[in-house]
Amino acid sequence: MDKLIVRGGNRLSGTIPISGAKNAALTLIPCALLTEEAVTLRNLPRLADIDGFQHLMTQFGVSHTIPGKRPEEFGRNVTLEAMRITSSVAPYDLVRKMRASILVLGPLLARTGEATVSLPGGCAIGNRPIDLHLKALEAFGAQIELAQGYVKASAPDSGLPGGDFDFPVVSVGATENAVMAAVLCNGTSVLRNAAREPEIVDLCNLLTAMGAEIEGVGTSELTIHGVKKLHGATYRVMPDRIEAGSYACAAAITGGEVMLQGADAGDMGSTLHALRNIGVEVETEKDGVKIAANGPLKAHNLTTAPFPGLATDMQAQLMSLLCKAEGTSILKETIFENRFMHVPELARMGADIETEGRTAIVRGPCELTGAEVMATDLRASMSLVIAGLAAQGETTVRRLYHLDRGYERLEEKLQLVGADIERVGDD
Numbered sequence: 001m002d003k004l005i006v007r008g009g010n011r012l013s014g015t016i017p018i019s020g021a022k023n024a025a026l027t028l029i030p031c032a033l034l035t036e037e038a039v040t041l042r043n044l045p046r047l048a049d050i051d052g053f054q055h056l057m058t059q060f061g062v063s064h065t066i067p068g069k070r071p072e073e074f075g076r077n078v079t080l081e082a083m084r085i086t087s088s089v090a091p092y093d094l095v096r097k098m099r100a101s102i103l104v105l106g107p108l109l110a111r112t113g114e115a116t117v118s119l120p121g122g123c124a125i126g127n128r129p130i131d132l133h134l135k136a137l138e139a140f141g142a143q144i145e146l147a148q149g150y151v152k153a154s155a156p157d158s159g160l161p162g163g164d165f166d167f168p169v170v171s172v173g174a175t176e177n178a179v180m181a182a183v184l185c186n187g188t189s190v191l192r193n194a195a196r197e198p199e200i201v202d203l204c205n206l207l208t209a210m211g212a213e214i215e216g217v218g219t220s221e222l223t224i225h226g227v228k229k230l231h232g233a234t235y236r237v238m239p240d241r242i243e244a245g246s247y248a249c250a251a252a253i254t255g256g257e258v259m260l261q262g263a264d265a266g267d268m269g270s271t272l273h274a275l276r277n278i279g280v281e282v283e284t285e286k287d288g289v290k291i292a293a294n295g296p297l298k299a300h301n302l303t304t305a306p307f308p309g310l311a312t313d314m315q316a317q318l319m320s321l322l323c324k325a326e327g328t329s330i331l332k333e334t335i336f337e338n339r340f341m342h343v344p345e346l347a348r349m350g351a352d353i354e355t356e357g358r359t360a361i362v363r364g365p366c367e368l369t370g371a372e373v374m375a376t377d378l379r380a381s382m383s384l385v386i387a388g389l390a391a392q393g394e395t396t397v398r399r400l401y402h403l404d405r406g407y408e409r410l411e412e413k414l415q416l417v418g419a420d421i422e423r424v425g426d427d
């Protein structure tokens with residue numbers, strides 16, 4: 001297994017190209033199941049999770065072609081074609097490797113009238129239930145059965161009638177599954193307290209391009225008028241707002257100045273607001289967002305929340321930045337029950353962080369020193385890299401498979417702006 005060696009102290013300066021959004025791509029790919037025509041997705045990030053999802057899609061008979069692209073370019077275009085669905089079973093050995101596989105449930109059910117998907121199970125940050133996914137599909141008229149670790153969903157012979165569902169808790173994935181099922185229902189469906197993340201807007205934009213009829217896009221109430229068939233489309237995935245926010249923290253912690261090329265400030269409002277409050281200069285430009293940290297960093301309290309609140313996926317990265325801020329910052333994690341696993345690793349680098357339940361108290365500024373650290377989940381891994389960029393000495397980050405799931409060619413992008421970072425084989 002590879003490891004990253006980060007030698008801290010370099011001030012980052014220059015331009016980082018932002019890739020297509022992982023969490024948008026993971027809900028756009030299964031949309032290909034909803035039509036027998038070709039769906040071409042542009043700007044897909046080259047990530048382990050995207051490869052994994054494409055492999056899963058072949059399980060259902062979906063072909064995918066990847067026209068050649070020069071290797072040095074980021075991203076790639078993929079054409080997916082589900083002319084005929086040859087299986088509606090998503091097996092355990094594929095689903096267990098990537099929880100987002102559960103997002104084939106809604107489209108498979110809508111297209112074929114049935115779907116058998118392994119329960120995804122939990123992960124490091126929480127037990128990640130899917131009860132809301134299932135309740136929404138039941139509200140549309142689906143029959144749901146749980147047996148031998150699988151969800152078996154089936155629709156009436158005449159197809160899913162559709163229906164209304166009020167989400168008791170905002171859920172990105174459950175909203176995505178529900179929308180992908182509703183677009184082919186016989187009637188109209190209304191989702192209330194639906195997630196409003198930009199990735200949901202991206203999903204609705206692709207489905208609309210495929211012929212779906214969706215009202216209220218971008219709001220917490222979505223009205224979906226089912227249509228008989230959807231046609232193919234070509235669609236460019238939105239830029240990754242979490243990748244961009246992560247590199248913004250990396251630039252800021254080094255006192256650097258970096259242009260996040262292709263980032264969309266409109267998707268990053270809460271992160272940019274937090275950075276400004278911490279004393280980071282943020283400028284929105286026509287082709288990206290410029291980050292500069294010339295003055296001292298100031299402590300700031302943060303609470304994660306569903307969009308447009310502060311993204312939980314930015315909590316770990318901002319915590320690393322706040323270790324270098326003057327004063328005490330209180331961070332509250334309201335979305336997942338176990339998303340502070342970066343804390344003990346940051347503490348080994350010299351950070352002064354105390355946790356009480358879902359609250360972390362960060363006392364800064366502290367001198368960070370390089371250490372051997374262990375990544376435990378995707379965003380925790382990134383927070384350790386960010387801390388390493390500002391630490392005295394050398395930080396070794398292991399278990400890079402976490403990072404490779406969410407950050408396209410991370411070390412290359414950081415090298416572009418002067419970071420002393422290299423990937424080496426783990427002896």
Ligand code: EPZ
Pocket residue numbers: 023024026100126127128129130131132133134169170171172173174312313335336337378379406
């Ligand atoms: C998506 O996960 C993202 N993943 C996560 O990003 C992100 O952290 C999360 O949304 C919140 O923004 C992808 O898009 C692939 P949820 P998801 O359903 O859909 C509870 C990353 O680092 N819940 O919005 O699984 C759940 O336990 C990843 O890129 C239920 O109770 O998140 C959590 O407390 C990590 N029942 C809360 O809702 C359900 O049926 C929000 O979860 C579903 C969720």
